[in-house]
Amino acid sequence: MQPCRSTPPTCHPPPPPEQLAERMGITLLKLSLDEVVGTLPVEGNRQPFGLLHGGANAVLAETLGSTLSALHALPDRFPVGLELACTHHRSATSGVVTGVARPIHVGRSTSTSEIVITDEEGRRTCTAKLTCLHRDNRPG
Secondary structure, three states: OOOOOOOHHHOOOOOOOOOHHHHHOOEEEEEOOOOEEEEEEOOOOEOOOOOEOHHHHHHHHHHHHHHHHHHHHOOOOEEEEEEEEEEEOOOOOOOEEEEEEEEEEEOOOEEEEEEEEEOOOOOEEEEEEEEEEEEOOOOO
């Protein structure tokens, strides 16, 4: 495994097929120690009333925040989600939403990120906060 601090886009092998982020259509656009940016299509991720499912926001937020934590923690430590909180401000009904994860705190044993999700008009649809625990070894 290559150190993420030196080459973020290639710090780990690609995930195996059929992972949740792939199934939901999440695309990572930017990987850096300062921010991770990704998109999620609304189509295919709606709840029964036609709005983007709140759980889809949570998956996008955790994907981006966990990736940001991994860029900081790997290869010495392995990040796992500890707490995720999402506040849904407005609904999205079409197009894509974009999430931007930025670090609030990065330490040896934990990291916390704020993830802001916006619609295609740039309106904030969700604000999330993810805290990850940095373990000494990979779980499982």
